[in-house]
Amino acid sequence: MAIQTTSLESKLDSLEQKAVEYDTRTNTEEKVAQSEEDLKELNRALHKLKNSLEEFERQAGILTDVFGESLPKGAIARDKVRSLTNTPQEDILDMIDDSNRSLSSHIDxxxxxxxxxxxxxRLINDRLKEIQRTKLSDASTAESIQKIVGEDPDAMDTISRYRSFLKSILNPNDSVSRLKSRWQGIEKGFENLDTDWEGFRRRHGLREQTIEDLKTLSQEGKVDLDDLSDESVNEMLDVPELRSTIKVSL
Structure with missing residues (x-):
């Protein structure tokens, strides 16, 4: 009986050992499978973070380098974010081996x-949208003034390039340095134009009412002489650019 008991115990021990080995193998396989999934998810998360950081740095560069504005207060520490996107492979492997650290927490x-x-x-793009709206309004004003002074082809081309550049700043194709160089040239040309009615009024010594009449003329293309005062007519005809473009029909 002792021999039989020993034999039975031996078989039981063998079965228990196999069970332990099976559980260990199963747990290991599950851990490997989970680690593989976590690694894939980590790579996806890091790829998205890298893309977001690149877009952030480009738009931040447009705001600061191209338009000379400051970043919003409390801007993120880019070096810290950049280091996160470049986590060494050894550190990631350590997370897999360390029971106190997990890839899932790193993914979070x-x-x-x-x-x-x-x-x-989003904050940076909101500020760029404000700049865009303001400067596009300036372009529209400059275009309105051009309509009443003869629409000089070079001036109209400058306004067109100015407007086109501003419309591209939220999704540009060029590098920040290239955008800065382009903007400097475009802005310089634009500043040589009459870009606001108040500046046009002061430069030619016009009254406020005359400017309002000119705005109407620019918008509608014509104005009834009966709606103009003698002072407005005389002031308009005293401006060389206007005298050569305004036509009076009786």
Whole structure:
């Protein structure tokens, strides 16, 4: 009986050992499979963070280098974010081996950081939209003035390039340095034009009412003489650019 008991115990021990080995192998396989999924998810999260950071840096460069504006207060620490996108492979492997650290928590850190980057990006783009609206309004005013002084082809081309550049700043194709160089040339040409009615009024010594009449003329293309005062007519005809373009029909 002792021999039989020993034999039975031996078989039980063998079965238990196989069960342990099976559980260990199963747990290991599950851990490997989970780690593989986590690595894929981490790579996706890092790729998205890198794209967001690149877009942030480009738009931040447009705001600061091209338009000379300051970044919003509390802007993210880009060096810290950049280091997160360049996490060494050894550190990632350590996370897999370390039971106290997990890839999933690192993925959460990456996602949280990307949210912060995107929030900052929205603030920058909001400011760029404000700049865009203001300067596009200036372009429209300059175009209105050109309509009553003869629509000089070079001036109209400058206004067109000015407007086209501003419309591209939220999704540009060029580098920041290239955009800066282009903007400097375009802005210089634009500043040589009459770009606001008040400046035009002061330069030619016109009354406010005359400017209002000129705005109407620019918008509608014509104005009834009966609606103009003698002072407005005389002031318009005293401006060389206007005298050569305004036609009076009886």
């Amino acid at each position: 850190d990456v996602r949280t950081t990307r949210e912060k980057v995107n929030n900052e990006l």
